[in-house]
Amino acid sequence: MKPNDPTPLILRSDFPADFRWGCSTSSYQIEGAVLEDGRGESIWDRFCSQPGRIRDASSGAVACDHYHHWPEDLDLARSLGVNAYRFSIAWPRILPLGRGAVNEKGLDFYSRLVDGMLERGLQPWATLYHWDLPQVLQEQGGWANRATVDAFLEYTEVVTRRLGDRVKHWITHNEPFCTAFLGNHEGNHAPGLTDHKTALLVCHHLLLSHGRAVPLIHRQVADAKVGITLSLHPISPASDSEEDAAAALRHDGLRNRWFLDPLHGRGYPADILALLGTDAPQLLASDLHDIATTTDFLGVNYYFPERVENAPGHGPIATRVVETAGVERTAFGWEVDPEGMVTLLTRIQRDYAPACVYLTENGSTFDDVVEPDGSINDEQRRSYLERHLAATARAIAAGVPVKGYFAWSLLDNFEWAEGYVRRFGLAYVDFQTQQRTLKASGHWYANFLQPGDAEK
Numbered sequence: 001m002k003p004n005d006p007t008p009l010i011l012r013s014d015f016p017a018d019f020r021w022g023c024s025t026s027s028y029q030i031e032g033a034v035l036e037d038g039r040g041e042s043i044w045d046r047f048c049s050q051p052g053r054i055r056d057a058s059s060g061a062v063a064c065d066h067y068h069h070w071p072e073d074l075d076l077a078r079s080l081g082v083n084a085y086r087f088s089i090a091w092p093r094i095l096p097l098g099r100g101a102v103n104e105k106g107l108d109f110y111s112r113l114v115d116g117m118l119e120r121g122l123q124p125w126a127t128l129y130h131w132d133l134p135q136v137l138q139e140q141g142g143w144a145n146r147a148t149v150d151a152f153l154e155y156t157e158v159v160t161r162r163l164g165d166r167v168k169h170w171i172t173h174n175e176p177f178c179t180a181f182l183g184n185h186e187g188n189h190a191p192g193l194t195d196h197k198t199a200l201l202v203c204h205h206l207l208l209s210h211g212r213a214v215p216l217i218h219r220q221v222a223d224a225k226v227g228i229t230l231s232l233h234p235i236s237p238a239s240d241s242e243e244d245a246a247a248a249l250r251h252d253g254l255r256n257r258w259f260l261d262p263l264h265g266r267g268y269p270a271d272i273l274a275l276l277g278t279d280a281p282q283l284l285a286s287d288l289h290d291i292a293t294t295t296d297f298l299g300v301n302y303y304f305p306e307r308v309e310n311a312p313g314h315g316p317i318a319t320r321v322v323e324t325a326g327v328e329r330t331a332f333g334w335e336v337d338p339e340g341m342v343t344l345l346t347r348i349q350r351d352y353a354p355a356c357v358y359l360t361e362n363g364s365t366f367d368d369v370v371e372p373d374g375s376i377n378d379e380q381r382r383s384y385l386e387r388h389l390a391a392t393a394r395a396i397a398a399g400v401p402v403k404g405y406f407a408w409s410l411l412d413n414f415e416w417a418e419g420y421v422r423r424f425g426l427a428y429v430d431f432q433t434q435q436r437t438l439k440a441s442g443h444w445y446a447n448f449l450q451p452g453d454a455e456k
């Protein structure tokens with residue numbers, strides 16, 4: 001810290017010595033090179049090619065061109081002082097047709113990337129599915145087709161066989177809520193469908209594929225640590241009314257418990273099943289047993305809380321998320337609520353007691369301004385980061401076994417339906433020149449992680 005900086009809210013030394021510090025990225029959001037080295041088409045390539053889908057009519061075709069800039073990007077991660085790097089693997093690079101013929105060049109890319117991490121002291125954390133399904137599988141029904149579960153296992157087997165000697169930390173899925181509901185009910189993510197029943201079936205198959213992949217990864221990878229990453233929200237009623245209290249419970253049922261309950265051996269929540277009626281997925285006998293497989297950690301992505309009101313006629317669970325006036329928000333409109341993270345984590349611990357928790361994503365988007373001297377003084381993002389790290393420490397003090405924190409994201413990147421409008425990076429990316437510049441938030445994180453070094 002410079003001498004006149006305000007007293008820090010939190011220090012690295014407030015965390016356990018073995019706490020894991022990282023940053024996160026995902027394949028389609030940064031890699032680009034979509035036509036290179038035998039990569040097949042993904043559902044996001046197809047979705048982006050459809051007019052009106054992406055806010056700035058862009059795509060991940062080039063993105064951060066990480067496929068070519070990865071050594072520089074790993075150097076950047078190392079300069080932050082993190083000791084872990086979370087990335088995802090693009091299924092269409094490995095199995096361009098979804099299953100069958102393996103594209104060795106795709107595997108070679110991730111093998112080089114993993115070696116690059118290890119050379120720089122970054123523990124690799126691989127996510128197998130961060131939304132880029134091979135398009136050819138979508139044409140056979142995508143995740144609504146139970147056969148996609150088998151295809152995922154085939155893909156998992158191929159990837160873990162090649163990388164499992166060096167990658168020990170595996171995340172099966174990133175945010176199955178988004179894959180299922182944004183992609184198949186709300187239609188604002190690939191593949192762009194708008195059917196609730198389909199979304200529920202997709203969701204079931206995602207969870208099933210997770211449950212079946214975990215033992216497979218353990219068989220393939222000695223000393224593997226395997227988990228799933230969920231996007232979860234603390235949910236509260238918009239008013240003191242009994243109707244809103246009941247609505248908050250229902251909303252929590254579909255948004256949080258729908259995932260946490262079956263993963264922890266309780267099956268799907270009965271109150272929500274009753275409301276879904278014939279939309280509920282049809283299960284085979286062993287499905288719930290398979291989904292409830294033991295995991296080594298739960299990945300939690302925390303961004304914002306949700307306040308909910310009763311909304312008769314608004315979908316099967318009749319709830320609506322309302323915006324509270326006068327609260328701090330990011331440029332996305334997401335409420336900034338570090339204490340909400342403590343509420344969420346202590347609730348997960350109380351109700352589910354997972355083996356341990358990693359915050360696999362947390363971050364914010366603001367409208368960055370590049371100063372004439374080239375610097376980016378993103379004080380709001382810096383403050384967001386500091387306050388959420390302080391919240392993480394409070395959750396640990398409250399007894400939640402949080403073992404690591406991964407900032408979202410290392411780089412500004414392709415933010416899905418928002419295109420390049422939303423910047424989440426600790427490093428600014430000039431998408432014309434591909435120049436990376438660490439923002440003030442990135443410098444702050446490096447300073448936090450390496451006290452003393454940042455002023456050298």
Ligand code: IFM
Pocket residue numbers: 026029175301361408415424
């Ligand atoms: O960019 C996304 C990421 O892919 C998944 N979690 C939320 C981030 C911010 O929206």
